[in-house]
Each structure stands twice: as structure tokens, then as C-alpha cells.
Amino acid sequence: MTVPRRHDFDDIPDPFAGAPLTDAKSPPLAMTPSATRRNARSRRVAAAAAAVLLEFGMLAMLGRRSTDGLSARWVLIAIGVPLASSAALVFAAAAGRVRRGLGVATIALAFALCFATIIATSAAGDGSYAGMRLCLMGGMMAGGVPAMIAFSALRHAFATRAFLRSSAFALACGLLGAATIRAYCPNDDLVHLLVAHALPALLVTTVGAVVGARLTRA
């Protein structure tokens, strides 16, 4: 296909050039003031501060782990790989490079695998299941609440690419939650890390991307 050049479309007339339009005079307005730039900036700073305070508050309540435990490389693999792959799929789907169905199916598969692992470990009486519930709930709270705060501060903020941008925020909040729980949880079992730490982050990222796109779209 040849690349279009200047005046290439000039031969096509505009059928609506003379269409009757509504009076172009400025209409009378009756409105409650919307947020201005200054309001929005302070609201976003307050939201970021609230999110950070929440994380520190949770850590103060739960307590920080005393040992360094598993090497950072394994933690990175256990949490980072599933998160990075799901985030890549979400972003790719948002950018239209792959079909959304494929992205959704892959994320659903990741969830199914995580839940299957929970069921299998609980049935086997694996010790790693013991602290799973607290980490799951804590991770979701530590990631989900900042995401909700962020989206309420960013309501109607994105005219374009709302899904992509809200996905980025949701991913950041999911990782924040995972980091907070990692700073508390002394359990270094890889299955535990995958299920109880990566799953909440995954959940926050995917649900946040979908919900956030609706809330932040202008």
C-alpha cells in the first residue's frame, strides 16, 4: 500500500461542510466546579502519601521479618516471572498487538494454576499452606487499597489509552503490595511465594486494569 501524500484526499468533497449546526454562541452554564489542575495535583499527592502510609502502617502492625532468608534471585523468579508475563500480556492486549481474548485466557490460566496449587498443597497438608491466608489477604489489601486510592485520584484523567495507563498503575500497586508482604512474611517456600505473594499482585493488576480503565477514562 502506498503511503498517502499531501492533497491525496482533496478530491473527496465534504458532505457535511454546509450542514446546519447548533448556535455556536457560548451556552449558559450551571455547574458545580470540577477539579482544577491545582486541586488535582494536591489530591494526587495526598493519594500517594496515603498509599505509602498504609504500607508502613501494615508493616508496623504485622511486624518486619527478622531474617533475610531466600536469596533475592529466587524471590525475583518466583514473583517476578508470573507478574512480568501477565503485565506484558495486559499491556500487549491494551496496545492491540495481540487479541484481548488471548491475554484474558492466559491470565485466567495463571489464576487457575495458582488456585490448583493452593488446593493441592492444602490437601497434601503442606506446611506452606499455614500462613497462606494471611499473606493472600494482606497482599490484596496492601495492593488493592492503594490501587483504589490511585484510581479515585485519577478519575476521568485519561482521554486516551486509559486501559494501558490504568494497567501500569495497577501493576505498580500490585508490586507495592507484594513488596510489603514480602517484608513481613518469613516463609521462603517457593510454592508459598508463588501462590500467596504473586497471586494477590496478579489479582490486583488484572482487576485493577479493568476497573481502573473504566474509572480513569475521560
Next chain:
Amino acid sequence: METLDVTLGPRGPAPREPGRVASGSFAAPSMADDDATQRPTEPDEDDLDRAMNAYADGEDQAFARIHAVLAPRLQRFFLRLGASTRESEDFLQETFFRIHRARSSFAAGSPALPWAYAIARNAFSDHIRRTRRSTSLLGALFGSWTHERAVQGPDVEHDATEAVDRVRVALDRLPPNQREAFVLLRFEGLSVSDAAEVLETSEGNVKVRATRAADAIRRALKGDGEEP
């Protein structure tokens, strides 16, 4: 919930539209030259950018200037996308409401026109999505309803012979993504990069869609009668 009651005045004679959109005198922006991503701004667009900046900073009086520049352009944009005159007035009101609601997120120094077009397109596509959903539900319940007319809007004489009517019919038959790309480039005067931003796609995609749309319209103008 914020409310913006924009009371639109009575429909009068077609006002002179600010800017260069006029039949037969429009020069499409360059799409292949080195300045493909540069959109030459016009005096009213500069004024619009300044007004939008002021409005985002809380100066409510700037709305009158924004409305004066945007209203005719956006209403024609809706007509070109396939809305009826009455629907275009509703979309216009919805768009200005959304602009008011989102003004705090307008980035200082950025062009206001593509931003406003993106919001207008969101308002239009949300309506289409809602209509499609409700008509398909009604269709499932009560048989095939006039879904196409509900979605596409304007009355079009399909046996039209004049060139503009042929263009209108051809536009009406185009797939929405091709129609949007073509309308933004040919009639609204956006650059390829701005159109790509509004349509949330790549510049290459915009070019391909617009060229396909133009080919289909040219075929219709020649009287081939082919479906685009």
C-alpha cells in the same frame, strides 16, 4: 456528581466555522513528508490551547472561548461519524461535560484539539456500545430490530447521484475504524500522529485505514457501487 447543564441554543443558520474546514478549500495535512508529525496550528487553535490552559487552571470564563472554537468542529465531527443532527447535539453536550470533568488532567502546553477529539470520540463510542448492547438485547427478545439505523443515525438516500451524497453514502457504509481515520485526517485537519493518539492506534494503522476509506469512497464516486 458534578453537573454541567449546557443549554444549547435554537438551531439557526449554519455559522461560519472557525478554521479551515470548508468544502473544496481544504488542504489535507502532509502525511509522508518529514513534517508528518507536525500539525500546523492556526490562530483559533492557539487561542484554544491558551483558553484550555486557563480553564484547567480554574478560570471558568475561558469556557466561552473553548466552546466557540470546539462546538462547530465537534458537531460536524459527530455528523461525519454518522450521528443525526439531534444526536450530534446530545454528543456535543456530553463532550463538553466530559471536558469540564477532565479539565484538571489537561497537560499544560499540549495541544487541546486532539485531546478534545479523543474525549468526543470516547463519548460517541460509549453511546454506540450502549446502543449496540441494548439493541442486540431487544433484537434477541423481539426479533431483528432496526439495529443499523439506530447505530448509524442519519437519513441517507441510497440512490443519491450527486457527489456529496455519494460520499455521504460511502462514509455511512465504511467500517467505523476506517471512517474515523479518514474523517480525522481529511475533514478535521488532524495530523497522522494526532489522529493516531485520538484513535489509540499506530500511525501506520491510521494511514492504512484512511487510504482504504478513500479508495472505497472514490469507487463510490465513480459509481462502481461496490461495498467498501
